[in-house]
Amino acid sequence: MSLMEKNRSVLGAGWVAAMVIGLAGCSVAPKPLQQDEIHQRVAGDQLQLYADQEPIKGPLTFADALARSLKYNLDYRLKLMESALAAGLHDVSRYDMLPKMLVSAGYTSRNNESGGTSVGIETNTVSLIPSSSVERNRTLANAEFSWNLLDFGVSYYRAKQSADQYLIAEERRRRVMQTVLQDLRTSYWRALGAQRLESQADELLNRVRLALGKSREAEVQGLLPPAQALAYQSALLDATTLLNARRQDLEFAKRELAALMSIPPGTQFTLAEESEPSLPGVPVDMAKLEEIALQARPELREEDYRKRISADEARRQLLALLPSLGININDQYDSNKYLYNNNWVDSGVQVSANLFKLAAIPATQKASASQEKTDNARRLALSMAVLTQVRISVERYKLALVDYDLADQSSQVDQRMAKFARASVTSRTDSELEVIRTETRALLAQFQRYSAYATAQTAFGRIYNSLGLDVLPEDVRDASDLQQLSQQLQESLSRSERQAFTTAIGELPSQQPLAVRLEYSGDARAANDMLEVARQALKRNQFVLAENNQPGPTLIMQLHIANVQDGIRRGEWSVSLRRADGSVAGTSHYQSTLRAQPDRDSLNAFCEAATVAEVPNLRAWLKSGPTQVASK
Template structure:
């Protein structure tokens, strides 16, 4: 009779479970609501500017780079990637510890466990059946186990996690070098916009006046129609060129604001004390630059770490082919009243081996060796690319300096021509068209001069990045903005030397 309540309970639980599963619905798409979007936007807007020092009235190049290194959100993401890799490395070390497993269970049956005795021939001995176990009892145990194979694999995984931390650090260095280069180019674009803004507006105003005068002269037939139309066309073409320059430079401050994590609508004046970058990287010989780049270029160093990870993976493949030896020990407890000893301790040693590992081992070894060969090939390709980049960056810096000298000379000549034409117009010996055309040419020359200057800074930054020169220590979180700017000024004005190799 005792069997039926338990069977009924099991049947009822089964019916409830099946009916509950039948009523489960798959998750449905939940689009964001307007209030959720608005709330998230407010939180993000606050988080973007949290702990960011406000901009001063003026901004120097050193401070712009310092702000980018401290507040740029992309760089913060790179730092978090490195921190995540470090946390994963710390977590992987716990896999080296033995496993301590505590478990408890409840056992119930609907009939007693009764056993009969027979002799060796299977004939019943006639002894009364024996009851050897309670229908319901609790079992608990604590197992401390340690596997030699698991320990070896965890050791290799920890080594790989450590190398991934170092590889993430090299990717962060590369991103930092690129960020500095982008800031220097954007800074001089904004500086050129700042310098050209008033000249462009004055020239556009003068062109508008000249165009209005030309239209009046055409209406009053003071000039030949074809000459008047050509005059207006040349003025309109100059205005179009000036407006295109104005629109092109108008976006520069927004790009710089995004790089330094500053409010995009905030106006600030750039302080341009020295146009040319300080220090002369070209004072270092090409051979010394090659040695320096091969020692600390972030791309090449990352490939070295990737090769170490691939080599460790090959050792893991070999380790899996060995037999496993495991040890376990721990106390046990059972509430069964028929046991003489309800509590006891167990210990054991087990040797196991998966024979099918022998079948998979050749293919796994070939895959691991292919991974090592790929890592070696990538490292060699990075080696050659780094050497080439050193010489390309050197030539680009030389060429950028020459282009700047030519652009500077052209601007000075155009500026003198503009001044001469302005004097002629005042003496009524020249026309407004000539003056507008000369001013437009001067503005274009000045724009090209600033573009060439930006290329000089970009080329010098690229050369420093190729050499792997780090402008600051690994972390800027604990450094003030003024201190970062001060150290940057020192580093940017220094000439790279082989002693700076990491």
């Protein structure tokens, strides 16, 4: 066998071996996860879920809970990582616009001499003996600089798109931050209400069980009529069922709060006893609210960035259809000793164009126009959804305030009834059982009151959520210490939340303090109570109230109650605003019916309703010049 045939045999055997190895590599069978691998993954995840968390050292305030949620909440941490990833990808994309500089070096070898002969074209005879101009072993080096105008333009638009993708990630992070704040607001106040009433509920439920036993025993012994005993037992069981349901609803909030803060299961923590922040008034300038929402909502801003990305994509596609201009400079080295010059530089300019692609320009432009229309339609649909959310959130807040006022008044009434029942308890079985029933109702009213306050806080937070307002510090991600982060959040919430809300809804009626004067010919204590109710209602609606006889406008509220007629009385409030110069800016009247003997709670509710009803008139009077008269 000749040397050439041997080489061919070796080459054939090599190809066969390569094909066998390739086919073996393509025949990989599916391999499901083993149970120990799953256990290992679960154990690792459980360690990472609660890793590097600062221990809870005391009762948690709202700011503390929010700080833990923003620092350890996994959803928010994911958005932070996605934002950082988008920023990194944008930094990488900027380098694609740079020219290319390719450097290479290598070594080549062959087992025999290269070379050849030359054959004449006309004579078809060999004109040279076999010769070689290349060494068997040689080294190569190359440094190539190239720049393409088309590649630069495409990379430029890709970099712009990458920058907008980073901004989209930031808007999504903002949205998650706002959602965390909203969810925390809902869970925290419910959990705090459950914590405040937990010990009372446990004690009362034990007493209820004893009372049910006594009632059944009294029924058996004939101390109570069967109908009365059964009605009492039914009332107690109904109240207990409602109490357990309300208690569970509030206590579930503590588990939700723990999940928001990513606290390990089983960790015991308590919430700080802090006063309930006053709830602001209902916004009335819906046009301004809608404008703010359309400007600030993260989803709409994301759509704006998506529109820019679509526009840049259209430009990039059109640019890719244009002719390309390329510049190449190539510095080369070859150690071949037969070369006259072992080192040389190649350079050139090249213009190229795919003429068939030019036919795609109309189709590309049409697709871009369709994409733009689709983006606009999607943004308009989202804008309509945002406006609907704003209006619904305001209506829910309005209803939540009414429910909270009713629940608060009901709780006060039931508390007084429980006090009267305890004060008038006797040794009779039915008297003692009535006290238990009354106290159960009073505690249920307290649960309902705390639940109504938490619902009002939730509705208040929904307005923020629907507007897309940022009330948290910009550097919230920079604080590494929980205590420092909590202080930042506390300062931001106490300083900016109400101010941002007031500015957003245009509810600052006047920077000049407003004095309030109430005139009532009845009980002086009732008059003082109603004055305080009116002042609190004005504060909730963001009015600045005067202290210590400060000069300025004065709101005068006069209550007139008619004589009893058909078991009721007609009540009328005369509400007017007197300017600092003594002129009257406006007068209005608010009427309603009262019982024959109205108590203080009824008068306070009547006063609050009149004050809230006259808020729009009061704002108009503070801005108007001539006297205005209105009545209701």
